Amino acid sequence: MEIELKYNPERGVYMLNGFRVILLPSGGLESIQEAVNSILGLATKSIFEDSMAVTTYSLLLDLINSKKLKRHGEERMEAEIFDLFNSMGFGYINIYRNDGRGFSVIRVSKNFNSILGLMKSYNYCFQSLGQMASIFRVVFGKNASVEETHCKSTGDSDTDTFNISIKEESGEYAYIPSQKEQLFPGEYSKVEIKRFNNSVLVNDIPVEIVPVGFFPYLFGKLHGIVGQGVYGIENSMGRAISRIYDDSAFERISSEYAVEGFEMLSPLMGIGKVTVEKGELGSTKSINIDDDFNSLHIDNNIEKRCFLTASLLSGLSFRLSGSTMNIKETACSAENNGSCVFGFGGE
Numbered sequence: 001m002e003i004e005l006k007y008n009p010e011r012g013v014y015m016l017n018g019f020r021v022i023l024l025p026s027g028g029l030e031s032i033q034e035a036v037n038s039i040l041g042l043a044t045k046s047i048f049e050d051s052m053a054v055t056t057y058s059l060l061l062d063l064i065n066s067k068k069l070k071r072h073g074e075e076r077m078e079a080e081i082f083d084l085f086n087s088m089g090f091g092y093i094n095i096y097r098n099d100g101r102g103f104s105v106i107r108v109s110k111n112f113n114s115i116l117g118l119m120k121s122y123n124y125c126f127q128s129l130g131q132m133a134s135i136f137r138v139v140f141g142k143n144a145s146v147e148e149t150h151c152k153s154t155g156d157s158d159t160d161t162f163n164i165s166i167k168e169e170s171g172e173y174a175y176i177p178s179q180k181e182q183l184f185p186g187e188y189s190k191v192e193i194k195r196f197n198n199s200v201l202v203n204d205i206p207v208e209i210v211p212v213g214f215f216p217y218l219f220g221k222l223h224g225i226v227g228q229g230v231y232g233i234e235n236s237m238g239r240a241i242s243r244i245y246d247d248s249a250f251e252r253i254s255s256e257y258a259v260e261g262f263e264m265l266s267p268l269m270g271i272g273k274v275t276v277e278k279g280e281l282g283s284t285k286s287i288n289i290d291d292d293f294n295s296l297h298i299d300n301n302i303e304k305r306c307f308l309t310a311s312l313l314s315g316l317s318f319r320l321s322g323s324t325m326n327i328k329e330t331a332c333s334a335e336n337n338g339s340c341v342f343g344f345g346g347e
Helices: 028-065 074-087 126-140 214-226 229-242 247-257 261-269 307-321
Strands: 005-008 013-016 019-025 092-098 103-109 144-150 160-166 189-191 193-196 199-202 205-211 273-278 284-290 325-331 340-346
Touching (some): 019 028, 019 261, 028 205, 126 144, 247 261, 261 273
Antiparallel strands (some): 005 013, 005 189, 013 019, 103 160, 199 205, 273 284
16 A cells, blocks of 8 residues: 655645644654553553544545455455554554464554553553454454563553454444545645664654544544543543653754744644734744644544643743743634634743
């Protein structure tokens, strides 16, 4: 399968083979899980396993339905999916042993989900469990039982290892339709995905390419458990992501796309079209984001929900504007506003 990433500067969005994705800095998914784990503990496992399983399954199903990914034999299909996820920055997936009866051992080197330096030593690749289950669910059309047997986080392995058992039964699986390319009119330009030193680079920045549905689904799961406490959790997630970026990333984006300040976040991450409204003296009055990834939702709650975006903007405010700001969402497209609006003041 040909893997193609395109960027639409009019909308500030990235499309992977025609479906919208978000670019996180390498280690972004790991930092999100760690931020949630610090609050919810091991309850995090089922949340992240399910969120990654549903959104990965949905993306693969969309690729099949659009004929970008074809069903042409289990082994070939596996290989194409493994290559896809490697190109998305998730690591190198290899089948170590397959007994021909639905049982396999999978090894993942440079796994995006291996967290090092934990206070406790335990297998931690919750998102990988969901990812593996969805891959084999698509390939075989049946349920897959996944167990992580060795984890780099525990210090006893250089790779993460999973036992996969394909069950005889199939079932109904949750599905989130991806945002398609034609929903975003305008010109798209192809952006090269590079692989260098076991990293995936976009705009020469190490990234993880994440299905956009991951965030609204994760929000819904967390909201169902902790209610409005999800806003504080998303705030921790955004701050965690902002700490990963180094200044060289912003220098590359500014040079490549001729943008400055907060507007760099559009080509940096594909979060939506960011525009800054200036006051009379040239000061920043508000930040507007059209098609904000954080405002998408799959539930019926009409509420402001871009707390992750607000904390990301706050965490990056000094490096993007020269001033440290406490940024809050004042209007949200999830409340049927035209765009998400963020206001702020000095902390």
